[in-house]
Amino acid sequence: MSGSLLFFALAALILLGAVRTVASRDLVRAVLWLGIVLVVTALMFLMLGAPFLAGIQLLLYTGGVITLMLFGVMLTRRHHEIGVDIDSSRRLLAGIGSAGLFVAMASAILRTDLPAWSGSAPVPAIEIGRAFLTDHLVAFEVLSVLLLAAMIGAIVLGRQRDFDDEPEPIHGKSRHHGTGGRHGKDGHP
């Protein structure tokens, strides 16, 4: 039964990567471990008969999200604080809480009498596309509007702007509006 052996190997890799993601002191390593988790998840989608979703997962997550996260980490990192400081008293409490939640969910799962697989074949991409454009058309259009709103929101939030209550820069030069160029390096209020 090589299939179940492969499944347990992938599951162990996912859990190991997840633990390293939440426990790693270096943020870049945490992002890369999350990338491993997402790639192994794509492999698991392949095992579950969802090749289209595996492709989407690889394209969007490892191509888009991980790259974006790496840029975010490197843009917001300061030189003297490399590690992520974690409150250690809260760490014990969080461990107890999440372990308790896992025990509760696991006991509920193990006590539920789930039937066996229905043995459905892998779903081809054409079926998913047809479902998008017939049954779930409204949700699909709402999703496109949501993506547009997220894009506009990111542009509006991320553009250069002058903070109003920021004191004038010490140099008496006229400020350039509109174009880039960060002024006021000590920008804390």
Place this chain on the structure above:
Amino acid sequence: MTVQALLLLTSGLFCIGIYGVVTRRNAIALLLSAELMINAVTINLVTFSRFAGGVTGQVFAVFTIALTVAEVVVGLAIVILLFRWRREIAVDSANELRL
């Protein structure tokens, strides 16, 4: 590979994500932990899609992935804005989002 094993895997992944969300102070690390939780939910959707033998679960998994990407984009924009304003992104020091 049974339904129980997959559900146990995803609940473990979700609980690890909850642990990360509670303990992390860095805003980007918080986003990473939220990614873990959303990933667990996506695996669950695909599992039940295979289990029930329909296409709807996979369609909603695609919706979940797109929503996650939108959330990451807006979240990172907020984090970078926060960094530009406060010069740090520890979430407990940013207790107001006023600009």
